[in-house]
Amino acid sequence: MCGICCVVSLSSSQCTLHNHVYERLRHRGPDHSQDITREVSDPEYACLFSAHVLHMRGSPTPQPLQDDDGNLLLWNGEVFGGLTVQLEENDTKVILDHLSMCKSPSDVLSILGQVKGPWAIIYYQKEEHCIWFGRDFFGRRSLLLSWGSDQSSFTLTSVSSRSLGVGSSNCLEVPAVGVYRMDLKSWSKTNNLKVEVYPWGYLDSDFSWEGLPGSISFVKTDSGLVLSPRVPPMNMSITGVEPKSCQSGQTSTDNLKELLKRPGQQETVRCLIDVLGEAIRRRVEHLPDRSNPNGAQVAVLFSGGIDSMILAVLADRYVPLDQPIDLLNVAFKLQESKMNQGSGKKGRKKEHDDVAAKLRPRFDVPDRITGRDGLQELASLSPSRKWNFVEINVTQEELRDKRAENICHLVHPLDTVLDDSIGCAMWFAARGTGFVSEGAGERQHRSTAKVVLTGIGADEQLAGYSRHRVRFKSSGLQGLVEELAMELGRISSRNLGRDDRIIADHGKEARFPYLDEDVVSFLNTLPVWEKADLSLPRGFGEKLLLRLTAVELGLGPSAVLPKRAMQFGSRIAKLENSREKASEKCTRLSSS
Incomplete structure (x- = not known):
C-alpha cells in the first residue's frame, strides 16, 4: 500500500504539492517517503513525483522507483497472481522490471492486463515524454485527478483534500474503465492536454466526463488496443432455472442443510470455499x-x-x-x-x-x-x-x-x-x-x-x-x-x-x-x-x-441473518x- 502523487505542470513554479495533501499521503505510507522532481526544457514541462510506502511485501523498496533509463514508477498495488513474484521479491520492483522492457503501448497493456490484484499506477516514460496512469478492473485502489485554475497543471493523487479551497468540480476519481496515456510533448506544444484511454476489453464505457475544462480531453484510443480483463463477463442466462426444494416460509439452518443435498449443490459450495x-x-x-x-x-x-x-x-x-x-x-x-x-x-x-x-x-x-x-x-x-x-x-x-x-x-x-x-x-x-x-x-x-x-x-x-x-x-x-x-x-x-x-x-x-x-x-x-x-x-x-457455504463451514445462526x-x-x-x-x-x- 502506498500514497502516490504526480504533479505535472508547464511551469516549474507551479509544480508543487499542498502540505495538507502531502500529510494525507504520508498517513497512507508511514514507512518511507520520497520526492523526485523532473524539469525538462525540450519540450518544456516539470514533474513532481511523491511516494509514501507502507511496506507489505518482500524487501523494503522506496518509491518512486527509477530504472537505468530514467523511467519512474509509482505503484500502489499488490500482485496476487498473473505475474510471478517470489516471496523475497517486492512487487513494485517486479512491475518496473517488466515495464522497462516495454517498447510500445501494446507491451504496457500486456503487462498490466496480466496482473491479478488491486492496483493504481503512475508510470513516467522518459524517452516518450508520457505518463501512464490508471486503476485495476474493479478500481480497488484510489486515484484522483485534478487540475490548476489556469489549466496549466495536472495532478494525480491517491487522496486529495477539501481544504484546498476549491470545489469538487475540479477533482474527479479516475474511472476504472482502462489505462490512460498522457502525452506531455503534445501538451507542451499546444497547451491542450489530450489523454488517450485504453479500455478494458468487453466494457462498453462512456468516455465523455463531466466537469473537465475545455483544454483537457479524454479520448478513446483509435489504435484498437485494449486491456484483457482477468474475469469473464457475467453469465446472463435465465433459462433452465432449477427450483429449490424448501418451502418459502422455512428459513433455518436445517433448511439450508436440506438444500445442500440437491444434486451438484455441495460441489458448487466446495468450489466457492x-x-x-x-x-x-x-x-x-x-x-x-x-x-x-x-x-x-x-x-x-x-x-x-x-x-x-x-x-x-x-x-x-x-x-x-x-x-x-x-x-x-x-x-x-x-x-x-x-x-x-x-x-x-x-x-x-x-x-x-x-x-x-x-x-x-x-x-x-x-x-x-x-x-x-x-x-x-x-x-x-x-x-x-x-x-x-x-x-x-x-x-x-x-x-x-x-x-x-x-x-x-x-x-x-x-x-x-x-x-x-x-x-x-x-x-x-x-x-x-x-x-x-x-x-x-x-x-x-x-x-x-x-x-x-x-x-x-x-x-x-x-x-x-x-x-x-x-x-x-x-x-x-x-x-x-x-x-x-x-x-x-x-x-x-x-x-x-x-x-x-x-x-x-x-x-x-x-x-x-x-x-x-x-x-x-x-x-x-x-x-x-x-x-x-x-x-x-x-x-x-x-x-x-x-x-449454504456458511453451513458447510460449520456456522449456525449467522447463516440466516x-x-x-x-x-x-x-x-x-x-x-x-x-x-x-x-x-x-x-x-x-x-x-x-
Missing part, C-alpha cells in the same frame, strides 16, 4: 514481521453477518494459530433524545422508560449484538484461536471532530449522505481503537493489524441488497441479472476508491477477497439462480450460495437527520 479460501490465503500469508509480537497482523471489519463471518472462518485456516485475529466492530452512541423517542406516548410508563434508558447500554446497536453472537460461533469452531472482538464505541462529539479533521477530506470528491455514513463508520472501525472484554473486565485495545479484510463485493455479486428484491419483483430474473451486472460495473465509483482512502488513512491496507479475480470469475460463470433465490424470504434467499447495511447496523444513520436520502448531498461533509 476453495476459490475464496485461496483468495484469503494470498491476502493473509507472508506478511512483514510484526512490530508487536503479541499483536494481530490481520483484522476483519466485523458485524457478525454472513460476509464477515465467512471471512473470519477462512482467515482462521491460514493465519498462524499463535497469532490473534482482530474483529473490528463499530457502534455509535445515540443521543438521549433519540434513545427516548416514542416513550412519551405512554404517559404512565414515561418515568420508568426514562430510568431504563439511562441504564441501557448505549452502544448495544444491532451490529454489536450480532457481532458478539458471531464471536461465540467462531470461538466454538476454533477455540484455540485468540479472537480479539474489538468494541469500537464512538460518541457524537468524536464523530463531529474526526469528520471535520479527517473524514471529509478522505471521502472527497464523493459527497452524499451515504458516503458520509459509510465513510465515518469505516474510518472508526479501521482505526481499531476500542476495548476487548476479558472475563468480567475489559482492556483497552488498539489493533496493530496492517491488513484489514472487508466483505465488499458479496452483496453486489450475490443479490444482497434490498434493491435487488425490488428489481426481482418488478422484472423477474431478467431484471435481476441486469441489476447485478450494473452493480459490479459501478462498484469502483460507488465504493472502492472511497473505502481505500478511508482505511489507508490509518497506515493499513484494505483487502477485498470477494473481489479477487478468481472469485469473481467463478461467480460470473454461475447462473443467477445458483447465487440467489429471491422468491425465498429475506435472510435466506439473498446470497443463498454464501449461506438478514442483510443489514453498515450505516444502520452501527446506528450512525440514526445520529443525523432521519429524513435525509442516501443519494442527497451531505451538508456535514461540505461544512466540515
Whole structure:
C-alpha cells in the first residue's frame, strides 16, 4: 500500500504539492517517503513525483522507483497472481522490471492486463515524454485527478483534500474503465492536454466526463488496443432455472442443510470455499514481521453477518494459530433524545422508560449484538484461536471532530449522505481503537493489524441488497441479472476508491477477497439462480450460495441473518437527520 502523487505542470513554479495533501499521503505510507522532481526544457514541462510506502511485501523498496533509463514508477498495488513474484521479491520492483522492457503501448497493456490484484499506477516514460496512469478492473485502489485554475497543471493523487479551497468540480476519481496515456510533448506544444484511454476489453464505457475544462480531453484510443480483463463477463442466462426444494416460509439452518443435498449443490459450495479460501490465503500469508509480537497482523471489519463471518472462518485456516485475529466492530452512541423517542406516548410508563434508558447500554446497536453472537460461533469452531472482538464505541462529539479533521477530506470528491455514513463508520472501525472484554473486565485495545479484510463485493455479486428484491419483483430474473451486472460495473465509483482512502488513512491496507479475480470469475460463470433465490424470504434467499457455504463451514445462526447495511447496523444513520436520502448531498461533509 502506498500514497502516490504526480504533479505535472508547464511551469516549474507551479509544480508543487499542498502540505495538507502531502500529510494525507504520508498517513497512507508511514514507512518511507520520497520526492523526485523532473524539469525538462525540450519540450518544456516539470514533474513532481511523491511516494509514501507502507511496506507489505518482500524487501523494503522506496518509491518512486527509477530504472537505468530514467523511467519512474509509482505503484500502489499488490500482485496476487498473473505475474510471478517470489516471496523475497517486492512487487513494485517486479512491475518496473517488466515495464522497462516495454517498447510500445501494446507491451504496457500486456503487462498490466496480466496482473491479478488491486492496483493504481503512475508510470513516467522518459524517452516518450508520457505518463501512464490508471486503476485495476474493479478500481480497488484510489486515484484522483485534478487540475490548476489556469489549466496549466495536472495532478494525480491517491487522496486529495477539501481544504484546498476549491470545489469538487475540479477533482474527479479516475474511472476504472482502462489505462490512460498522457502525452506531455503534445501538451507542451499546444497547451491542450489530450489523454488517450485504453479500455478494458468487453466494457462498453462512456468516455465523455463531466466537469473537465475545455483544454483537457479524454479520448478513446483509435489504435484498437485494449486491456484483457482477468474475469469473464457475467453469465446472463435465465433459462433452465432449477427450483429449490424448501418451502418459502422455512428459513433455518436445517433448511439450508436440506438444500445442500440437491444434486451438484455441495460441489458448487466446495468450489466457492476453495476459490475464496485461496483468495484469503494470498491476502493473509507472508506478511512483514510484526512490530508487536503479541499483536494481530490481520483484522476483519466485523458485524457478525454472513460476509464477515465467512471471512473470519477462512482467515482462521491460514493465519498462524499463535497469532490473534482482530474483529473490528463499530457502534455509535445515540443521543438521549433519540434513545427516548416514542416513550412519551405512554404517559404512565414515561418515568420508568426514562430510568431504563439511562441504564441501557448505549452502544448495544444491532451490529454489536450480532457481532458478539458471531464471536461465540467462531470461538466454538476454533477455540484455540485468540479472537480479539474489538468494541469500537464512538460518541457524537468524536464523530463531529474526526469528520471535520479527517473524514471529509478522505471521502472527497464523493459527497452524499451515504458516503458520509459509510465513510465515518469505516474510518472508526479501521482505526481499531476500542476495548476487548476479558472475563468480567475489559482492556483497552488498539489493533496493530496492517491488513484489514472487508466483505465488499458479496452483496453486489450475490443479490444482497434490498434493491435487488425490488428489481426481482418488478422484472423477474431478467431484471435481476441486469441489476447485478450494473452493480459490479459501478462498484469502483460507488465504493472502492472511497473505502481505500478511508482505511489507508490509518497506515493499513484494505483487502477485498470477494473481489479477487478468481472469485469473481467463478461467480460470473454461475447462473443467477445458483447465487440467489429471491422468491425465498429475506435472510435466506439473498446470497443463498454464501449461506449454504456458511453451513458447510460449520456456522449456525449467522447463516440466516438478514442483510443489514453498515450505516444502520452501527446506528450512525440514526445520529443525523432521519429524513435525509442516501443519494442527497451531505451538508456535514461540505461544512466540515
